[in-house]
Ligand code: SF4
């Protein structure tokens with residue numbers, strides 16, 4: 100990553116023009132460029148109902164669903180809240196929560 | 201070495217002397233003789249460059265972007281509709297901060313299909329973030345190409361060099377070609393800090409959230425501000441080699457003028473002749489040639505016009521629904537700074553000839569007029 104971060108007087112982490120290269124270079128590493136801020140709806144997996152079929156994992160366009168210890172886990176840093184996973188889940192195991200409530 | 205050549209070829213030799221490494225161009229209309237000559241220069245081994253024939257002007261600029269991103273010195277040329285097709289990629293080149301230099305022969309936009317001079321094609325690219333030069337002689341075309349690489353590669357902004365179709369592109373002038381050894385001293389090889397490099401992989405131009413996009417624009421604006429000083433500085437360096445100096449504006453007999461013309465391109469050269477003739481008749485007039493429109497040389501303009509009482513802008517372009525673009529820009533620069541009244545004239549649209557007498561008529565009209573007018577469409581037949 101070519102963007103540096105510093106801490107301002109109030110202790111807030113910021114990066115400004117002087118911390119950046121002249122052009123948007125190496126901004127595209129998505130593990131840094133968190134894109135979840137635009138999410139309105141939040142999918143929540145109910146692991147009691149989930150049968151680990153991984154259909155949600157297959158359909159997630161981001162992809163923001165990972166397989167951790169043989170179970171689907173949503174990465175909320177990158178989930179954009181499209182709710183495709185909930186739509187496709189055969190067991191209705193993914194609930195919808197409204198963000199910022 | 202002095203050579204007689206058409207303006208198109210002055211652009212080709214400017215690129216050759218700048219040792220461009222990649223030339224990407226669409227070879228068919230509205231292309232000009234610029235890239236035809238360059239293809240010969242490359243084929244004859246007079247320039248060590250890769251010449252890429254592409255299927256459109258959009259692709260030509262895209263290829264230049266790719267080449268420039270790897271650190272190569274890239275060049276393309278086009279005209280009118282071709283420049284319009286490049287438009288998306290001109291924004292890309294500028295925001296990616298790639299110092300591509302390109303030439304555009306200012307031709308009227310179609311329809312009706314035209315090959316004659318008109319500035320609307322390149323002025324439509326005004327807000328892309330490219331530096332933008334209007335050359336007014338073949339010597340200016342050749343020299344501007346060399347100087348522009350030097351400036352562009354320091355501020356990391358592309359440059360668009362435009363010049364009038366036909367009046368420059370297809371007429372011959374004597375051009376002094378500086379020896380390449382001198383150009384080499386002036387223009388070192390391009391070696392950017394950030395480039396596409398397999399040994400140091402990076403992504404370029406990917407998703408940029410609102411957290412950083414604004415700051416990239418801020419940096420671009422700063423680069424434009426820096427370019428004002430750099431164009432002058434490198435202009436002086438170039439002068440040491442060749443004796444020729446290029447500024448953002450060139451003022452001719454403006455110091456004591458009551459009326460100052462504000463002009464660009466070949467009309468500026470004709471206006472200098474008109475100024476001499478009008479002065480013989482005892483009329484105190486001057487001519488301010490705007491050579492660079494981006495970065496906009498506001499301070500230079502304010503300084504040049506400060507003693508006059510009237511300004512007449514001559515525009516070979518029109519933003520339909522408002523008026524001439526140079527007039528708009530000039531009035532914007534004067535607002536809050538000065539109350540010199542501005543008369544806007546349109547002339548030479550679609551390549552119509554603008555003669556010395558036309559300019560003398562504009563002078564008479566402006567001297568007589570009491571109230572400034574946004575736009576007077578000179579010579580339009582109703
Ligand atoms: S809501 Fe959309 S982005 Fe988020 S996990 Fe489900 S499918 Fe992926």
Ligand code: SF4
Nearest residue numbers: 149150152153155188
């Ligand atoms: S689609 Fe539903 S059942 Fe299948 S893994 Fe995802 S959450 Fe579990």
